Amino acid sequence: MSKAPALELIDIHKTFTDVEVLKGISLKAYDGDVISILGSSGSGKSTFLRCINLLENPTKGEIIFNGESLKLASSGRDLAAADMKQLTKMRQQIGFVFQSFNLWPHMTVLQNVMEGPAHVLKRPKQEVMDYAEHLLNKVGIADKKHMYPNQLSGGQQQRVAIARTLAMDPQVILFDEPTSALDPELVGEVLGVMRKLAEEGRTMLIVTHEMSFAKEVSSEVVFLHKGVVEEKGTPDKVFNSPDSERCRAFLSSTY
Amino acid sequence: MIDLHGFGDQLLQGALITVELAMASLAVGLVLGLLGAAAKLSSIAPLRWLATIYTTIVRGIPELLTVLIIYFGATIVLMAIASQFGYDDYIEVGPFAAGVTALGLTFGAYATEVFRGALQSIPKGQHEAATALGMGAFRKFQRIILPQVWRVALPGLGNLFLVLLKDTALVSIVGLDDIMRKANIAVSSTKQPFLFYATAAVMYLLLTIISMVVVTWLEKRASRGMRRG
Numbered sequence: 001m002s003k004a005p006a007l008e009l010i011d012i013h014k015t016f017t018d019v020e021v022l023k024g025i026s027l028k029a030y031d032g033d034v035i036s037i038l039g040s041s042g043s044g045k046s047t048f049l050r051c052i053n054l055l056e057n058p059t060k061g062e063i064i065f066n067g068e069s070l071k072l073a074s075s076g077r078d079l080a081a082a083d084m085k086q087l088t089k090m091r092q093q094i095g096f097v098f099q100s101f102n103l104w105p106h107m108t109v110l111q112n113v114m115e116g117p118a119h120v121l122k123r124p125k126q127e128v129m130d131y132a133e134h135l136l137n138k139v140g141i142a143d144k145k146h147m148y149p150n151q152l153s154g155g156q157q158q159r160v161a162i163a164r165t166l167a168m169d170p171q172v173i174l175f176d177e178p179t180s181a182l183d184p185e186l187v188g189e190v191l192g193v194m195r196k197l198a199e200e201g202r203t204m205l206i207v208t209h210e211m212s213f214a215k216e217v218s219s220e221v222v223f224l225h226k227g228v229v230e231e232k233g234t235p236d237k238v239f240n241s242p243d244s245e246r247c248r249a250f251l252s253s254t255y
Numbered sequence: 256m257i258d259l260h261g262f263g264d265q266l267l268q269g270a271l272i273t274v275e276l277a278m279a280s281l282a283v284g285l286v287l288g289l290l291g292a293a294a295k296l297s298s299i300a301p302l303r304w305l306a307t308i309y310t311t312i313v314r315g316i317p318e319l320l321t322v323l324i325i326y327f328g329a330t331i332v333l334m335a336i337a338s339q340f341g342y343d344d345y346i347e348v349g350p351f352a353a354g355v356t357a358l359g360l361t362f363g364a365y366a367t368e369v370f371r372g373a374l375q376s377i378p379k380g381q382h383e384a385a386t387a388l389g390m391g392a393f394r395k396f397q398r399i400i401l402p403q404v405w406r407v408a409l410p411g412l413g414n415l416f417l418v419l420l421k422d423t424a425l426v427s428i429v430g431l432d433d434i435m436r437k438a439n440i441a442v443s444s445t446k447q448p449f450l451f452y453a454t455a456a457v458m459y460l461l462l463t464i465i466s467m468v469v470v471t472w473l474e475k476r477a478s479r480g481m482r483r484g
Contacts (some may be wrong), residue, residue, distance in 0.1 A: 050325030102380035148480030
């Protein structure tokens with residue numbers, strides 16, 4: 001029962017110029033957890049997610065991945081990685097899916113998915129290609145593998161981006177508002193893929209505005225407000241009987 | 256057929272030198288331009304100053320003067336350095352080496368600005384997607400950023416190359432046997448300035464037209480995937 005969490009964040013703070021966006025957020029994710037992070041815009045949820053793999057340097061806090069604490073050293077006001085090798089290795093095992101997909105436009109869909117395992121993990125080309133095709137099949141884009149990202153719809157692009165992340169075999173995947181940039185009719189196809197991943201037992205942290213999706217797939221829901229964890233618990237608890245008045249107000253306005 | 260009084264072969268040899276000079280200067284200039292742009296966007300202030308000093312000086316001096324200063328100055332500088340090591344003989348910098356240096360420096364200064372703009376036009380998310388995958392800085396630049404920078408920079412670089420190709424004529428003044436100098440020699444020997452200057456002009460025009468075709472082809476190739484289909 002004393003299994004260590006796959007990912008643990010302890011007392012994460014982040015200050016931008018004058019504004020303290022994160023005021024000490026802690027969170028534990030065990031293998032197979034699907035944690036949804038909710039909150040109104042400006043609550044710090046995206047910043048928190050970006051601090052986990054140091055796309056944003058936290059001002060204070062500790063990040064423990066697989067029982068190993070990420071070495072941080074101060075750099076100006078913030079903390080930065082003290083051991084680039086350790087950070088790079090950690091990033092290879094923590095996937096990140098962006099709101100704006102960020103596919104590489106000069107590469108085909110297949111090349112986008114192959115890039116990580118082929119050129120970062122240096123796996124054999126044929127093996128990488130087979131795996132990439134398998135993943136594209138899984139997210140339902142196999143027939144578009146030779147097209148370029150700009151030829152695809154937003155929903156298709158996001159599914160490719162998810163395949164690109166999966167190709168690294170990450171232990172944890174972070175989703176930063178993966179459906180917020182999509183037209184409403186395309187949201188479903190991306191959520192469908194994510195639901196499938198959740199059912200497979202993938203460990204996922206999801207910043208989202210899709211309330212019914214969060215309620216349905218999450219093992220835990222965290223509600224952030226002004227940089228602090230305002231409410232936290234099972235979906236049933238958070239959605240049906242939250243302790244926090246703010247959380248109740250947020251849910252009734254959006255859900 | 257136009258009678259070139261036997262100078263046709265000479266002019267063709269000159270054209271070869273012109274092309275060689277242009278290509279060598281292009282190679283030097285592209286490297287300097289990338290370095291200059293990287294320096295200008297660097298977080299290290301002295302690097303930014305250095306790049307600004309470089310582009311300000313080189314872009315502020317007429318190309319003809321740059322060629323002359325490099326040609327005559329390089330000999331003085333090299334000899335001064337060599338004498339520090341006890342070598343006191345005369346060192347000559349050839350017109351070709353001086354030309355590559357001068358034109359490479361000039362191209363590099365202008366290309367610095369073209370590359371800087373292109374680098375800045377790449378969205379932050381492109382960097383982040385590579386970083387989040389655990390890609391190292393060098394590989395990210397080589398695989399993700401440079402191909403996209405190249406696409407944005409190509410039209411500007413193509414323009415600069417046309418200017419460079421024509422500026423090679425300036426190096427004839429320090430004795431490089433390019434199209435221009437061969438034409439001058441032919442003129443003084445045959446007293447037919449219009450014929451040979453017109454021929455030289457046509458040769459430059461042909462070279463620039465070929466360059467434009469190549470650049471257009473490169474642009475098409477680099478923008479694969481960029482149009483919505």
